[in-house]
Each structure stands twice: as C-alpha cells, then as structure tokens.
Amino acid sequence: TEILSLLSDYGIRATFFVSGDFIKRHPGAVTEIADSGHETGSLFYYYFDLTDARYAADSDFIVKGLARNEDEYFRTTGRELSLYWHAPYYFVNSSIIDTAANMNYTYIGRDIITLDSKSDRDTSSGTSQFYKPSAQLLESISALKKPGSIIPVTIGKPENGREDYLFQCVEILINNLIASGYEIVPVSAQIDIAK
Numbered sequence: 772t773e774i775l776s777l778l779s780d781y782g783i784r785a786t787f788f789v790s791g792d793f794i795k796r797h798p799g800a801v802t803e804i805a806d807s808g809h810e811t812g813s814l815f816y817y818y819f820d821l822t823d824a825r826y827a828a829d830s831d832f833i834v835k836g837l838a839r840n841e842d843e844y845f846r847t848t849g850r851e852l853s854l855y856w857h858a859p860y861y862f863v864n865s866s867i868i869d870t871a872a873n874m875n876y877t878y879i880g881r882d883i884i885t886l887d888s889k890s891d892r893d894t895s896s897g898t899s900q901f902y903k904p905s906a907q908l909l910e911s912i913s914a915l916k917k918p919g920s921i922i923p924v925t926i927g928k929p930e931n932g933r934e935d936y937l938f939q940c941v942e943i944l945i946n947n948l949i950a951s952g953y954e955i956v957p958v959s960a961q962i963d964i965a966k
Contacts, residue, residue: 772800774926775807777942781949785809786879786958788857791816791836794843805848810957812855812879816840822862833870855879855958879958881921883912887937905935913947919961 778785787804789811794801804811815821816836821828837856844852856871857879868878885908903911912922926938937944948955956964 772803774938774941775803775809777945778809779807781945781955783945783955784957785955786812786853786855788812788814788855788879789840789844790814790818790859791840791843792818794840794847798847801844802848805844805850810853810855810959811844811850812853812857812958813837813840813844813876814857815859816843818859820860820862821858821867822864828867830866830870833867834874837871837874837876853959857881877962879921881923882917883915883920883922885912885923885925885937887923887925902933905937905940908937909940909943909947912944913951916948916951916953918953919965921958921961 787809789801789804790813793814801811816839819826821833841852844850854874854876856876858867861880863878871878886903887905887908916922922944924938924941924944925936928936945955
C-alpha cells in the first residue's frame with residue numbers, strides 16, 4: 772500500500788510481477804495492485820529456479836505454470852495479466868524463453884542486479900557475501916543506470932531478513948532518477964520506446 776501510494780504521489784505507473792504463490796497468500800495486495808492501474812506481469816506460478824536440473828521444467832511445465840498464474844490472477848482480480856513475464860531469480864534458458872514466446876509472452880530481463888533480497892544474516896547459503904545496505908544499493912544503481920535500464924525492486928521481507936530494504940528507500944531512488952533526468956515508465960512503454 773505504501774509503495775502504491777508513493778507511486779501515485781509521483782504520478783508513476785510501473786510494472787509489478789506476481790507469482791501464483793503471492794496471489795494466493797496476498798489476494799488483497801494483488802487486487803490493490805490491479806485496481807491501481809499499474810501493469811502486472813507474471814512471475815510464473817511457482818517460485819523456484821526453473822533451470823535447476825533436479826526439476827523437470829520442460830515445455831509442458833512452463834505452459835502450465837504460466838497459464839495457471841493467469842487463471843489465479845483472473846480469479847483474484849477479474850483482470851488479465853499482461854503478457855510480460857520473468858522467471859524466478861531471472862534464471863532461464865532458450866527453451867524456457869521459446870516456450871513462453873509461443874504463448875505470446877515477452878520475457879523481461881533486467882540490466883541492473885540489485886541483490887536487494889540478499890541478507891547479511893543468511894549464512895546457510897553463502898549469499899551473505901553479496902549483501903549491501905540499502906544506501907550502497909542506491910549508490911550502485913545510480914552508477915549503473917542508463918537510458919532503458921530496468922531496475923528490479925523486491926517488495927517484501929525475505930525469510931532471513933536484512934537490516935534495511937531497498938523498497939523502503941524507493942522514494943530516494945525515485946528522486947535520484949528524476950534528478951538525473953530519467954522518467955520512470957512501465958515495461959510496455961520501454962518496449963514501445965525501443966521499437
């Protein structure tokens with residue numbers, strides 16, 4: 772709600788990506804996103820690494836996962852998902868992208884890796900080495916941004932937690948981007964500009 776309110780205050784229309792798990796656990800939040808007029812794409816139905824060899828994420832599985840996410844979103848909001856998507860963790864291969872493209876989905880990557888979900892407290896997976904406080908994340912984004920950049924911001928708090936979160940600093944990020952002469956637009960506008 773705070774993020775949606777902030778975007779409204781700045782007159783920004785953005786793109787949100789939601790997974791089936793998120794839709795089922797937070798139907799009110801998903802409805803609020805849909806009602807706010809933002810673009811909503813698919814984050815697939817299940818949230819795991821689709822390229823992990825331990826799982827059989829073949830073409831049939833990709834089709835069913837995207838279709839099931841569409842159904843869950845429509846059941847919850849009465850609206851259609853846009854045909855933009857990205858895989859959990861952005862992990863894909865050409866087969867996954869081709870299968871989704873055959874369903875008229877456009878895969879959305881990102882050129883800036885924020886690592887905003889990495890925790891300094893998560894020592895079990897060894898990812899704590901990638902942790903940066905949000906102030907450093909903002910500096911990194913400022914240094915890496917360029918026209919057409921897609922800056923992913925994870926909204927929510929992961930299990931192992933952090934001291935602070937990038938989504939809590941979105942207003943600073945917005946002000947930095949505006950001060951640098953950038954306009955913040957949804958993915959569909961980025962695609963139109965690129966044509």
